[in-house]
Amino acid sequence: MLAVWLLLVGLFGIVTSKNLIHLALCVTVAQSGTYVLLLAIGYREHGTAPIFSDVPRSRRAVDPVVQALTLTDVVVGVTVAALLLALAVKAHEHTGTLDPAELRELRG
Amino acid sequence: MTRTGRIALSAVGLAGMAAMLAWGVAGLEPFGHYPGPYGTLLNAVEPGERHAANVVAAVVFDYRGLDTLGEELILFCAATGLAFLLRENREENTRGVRDRVSSDGLRAAGIVAVPVVVLLALDMVAHGYVTPGGGFQGGVAAAGGLLLVYLAGDWRALRRAAPLPVVDTAEAGGAAGFAVLGFVTLIAGGAFLDNLLPFGTFGTLTSGGTIPVANWCAGLEVTAAFVLIFLEFLEEIMAERVRDS
């Protein structure tokens, strides 16, 4: 449920945003919804982390796969955010504004 | 579309999506009851098969190694893409930058802090498949540690500590290393990204076969990629300073 919330909140932020940097951060909020979803799916009551260096192997552990997926996802999230921020900076350099409403080069 | 129209449209859309997602999520098992079988099976068989204590690391670097190869390349791609986008202000334009000399205390702290942070980060990389941590986490931290050179020293010190060709090459090496690993296993007669090295003793640094190798490649790649990304962004500021003066 929290995952759904994060996704929707992030989307709402993007639609209403008046600043490209803020908008890029909202994209990452929407993305973090997927992290939470994945980890919540793999969670087990009373399970330990799937790292058996100091717990016996027979202990019930949470799902390692979703954690691996989330790791990948986090990396993707950072890279996309970095690209978006770079584009926002460049847009500001050329137009002097970060408001998407004033960036209307591509109409029609 | 006006702002009001946009918000109205998205309100309809978001309400619909909320209902739809809620309906979908309701079909999941109750929280805390992961049904398996993928993760359950891996938790059961991995320690016996690969001797790596951190199952997540084994999944990342062995069972699903191809995903990680893709992930490393996404990072590589982003760093390349940033260099592509921010190329106007690369190196040449920022050569004249001079920082105000920061206080001696700060500088001394920096001299101590840089190696400490970098060493801690390397330790995080090294034990990635035994304890939490690994190439990615340690790599970001190491990149951050190198950036302390800038905070403690100045822009030119950072440039000297991390010359662009070297960082570029390191980054390329890390990304290529992973792919090379795949080709090596192929030539050695296994499947692509097969694990052919001895698996070692459970819970030690020599455990896991090729997992450590892949892990170090990832560490190198991530460190270099993030140093590059940071440098690109910092250069943007330096270019502004040059223009100001």
Next chain:
Amino acid sequence: MIGVQIAALALVGGLALAVVLVHDVLRVAMLYGVYGLVLVVLFVVFQAPDVALSQLAVSTVAFPLIVVTALAKVKRRERRNR
């Protein structure tokens, strides 16, 4: 444990809303930093230390650096244009 989980979930949800609703970029940047750290806590209570560590690295090192430099650049230009 359950209590901690619920608290972390609520915090994440609330902070996400704050990030989205606040429109002053500087404040958003700071809120976003806190948001990242709360996510770290959430991942820890989900028994995912690996993910928590990488989120920690990302939200304490990577994000602040790129967001702050982007902001600094924008501010500097705006000041000069005026």
Next chain:
Amino acid sequence: MSALVPIACALPLLAAPLVAGAGHWLPRRGADVAGILAAAATAVLAAIVLARSFGGLSAYWFGGWRPRDGVALGITFAVDPLGAGIALLAAVLVTVALVYSWRYFDEVGTLFHVLVLLFLGGAIGFSYSGDLFNIFVFLELMSVAAFALTAFRIGEEGPIEGAFNFAVTNTLGAVLILFGIGLLYGRTGALNLAQIGRALEGGNRDGLVVVAFALLAAGFLVKAGAAPFHFWLSDAYAVAPAPVCVLFAGVMTEFGLFGLTRVFWMVFALPLDDAFEFVRWTLVGVGIVTAIVGAVMSFLQRHVKRMLAFSSIAYTGIFLIGVGMLTPDGLAAAGLLVLAHGLSKGALFLGTGVMLERMHSVDELVLRGRGRRFWLSGITWLTAAVALASPPFVGGWQGHEGLAHASSSVLGRHWTSAFVTAVTIVSTGAILRAGARVFLGWGDRQDPLLSPEPEEESEREPKRPALLLALPAAALAAAALALGAIGTLTPHVLRAADQFTDTRAYSATVLEGRAPEATQRGRPPTSTESVVWSVVATGGAAALAALALWRRRLPAVLRERAGRLLVPPLDGLRGLHSGHVGDYVAWLTFGTAVLGGLFAIGLRQ
């Protein structure tokens, strides 16, 4: 399967960092040549993989992790002829784009080559992979490379804005896809396509399954640029450099549809097998709307690249009609059309590159008559447009014929043919109009109907030989033209589609290693009806182009009536394409909700 499969994917992925690393130490041209060679070698490998894939599906397990008791431990590449075919198309287009770009991107060093090679690696991995999350990873690799490539001309405002809109919408599309993957994993505990499909088959079709399908469909439709998720596409294509557009139009959007098709057949076909009719009409409906929007908008553009972008949207709609029929025949027809469209659109986009570099603009009105000197490019333009219009035995003719044939049993043959013909007339008519104006100087100097466009001027001095610019485009156009005459093409693609849609054989091969049976199919006989339709399409396109060029010679009364009737809705449609990223995302949420709502109504048990 032989080790060629992983090598075909890993070769460009290895070459990319090597070229990047070598860029600092090797002479410039050496790195360029290495990039081109890597792409060409990948194309050869992809061709071999394609040839072998007709022998039957085969699964390659990375790391040697074969499945245990039907549970996949690792990641598999399961190569079928359709996937191998689109991978080959990608490799060929990348090679052509790199050759065309010789000395074009000198100012950025090796970066352009590196990004394009990464794009290729992602594309090949995407088309071969049989693992849902792995598909997502390769899709993201492709997308991240594409975002950066779009903004090549960072000196201008448009490219940055286009890339930003592109990156935001496509990242959100990926988030939807990942959300769907998460839901499926939560139910089945599997990421392998075959395994998920099998696990869902027995279970009931509840909200989770329906919503997961809606999310995956919406996410892939964003990538495919179907309405109302298409807004990013025209922005991104309009501003990206010409060789990059070749890749975008030729394969990237098609990969969205490919992903949708793959996920549908491998995962959802069995649990939804009594609801095909509903899914069919939903997808075909989206396709129809997309085709109309794309065709009409493309006719209204004077910015030639943007016109081609909207024409690609129109074709996405047509492909979606073919794919959406949910039959092997429909899929085969779409595949044939993708092939013809990829080659001819590639030639056209390279043509716009010639315009920008040699004539310093891509504005149809500004360029009127300026292209007279460039006869080779003019002929190429005409050839590619004809190949797109597909008169009998030329270009995408076999695809159009197949589409009509496939629709007879599921959609109704007559209206499908009529609709596709109408879309072809409008979108190809626009291309012919632009070509005639630029290369022949026909028509008026002003046209108030067309969207006002900002000037796009190329400041660079032409320094590259004209032949180098014209030849790759001419080769692509010739290939597109010849495609229609290759008689063995249709049976092969039909076989590929049969194999692709055989869900049970797929999962048996992947999970149990059972050898699949090879199938055979003949080519349906050519009917006079489809010959007539395709002649109408080509003739109509030419007539419409002429009408647009010499509209003023019509009686004034007629013009006024038509204007009063047409202009308000057209302006309304134009107004929707606002360039505001918030609008695009609002449409994205709306579209997803509508899709989810429709599926909720139609698919609930």
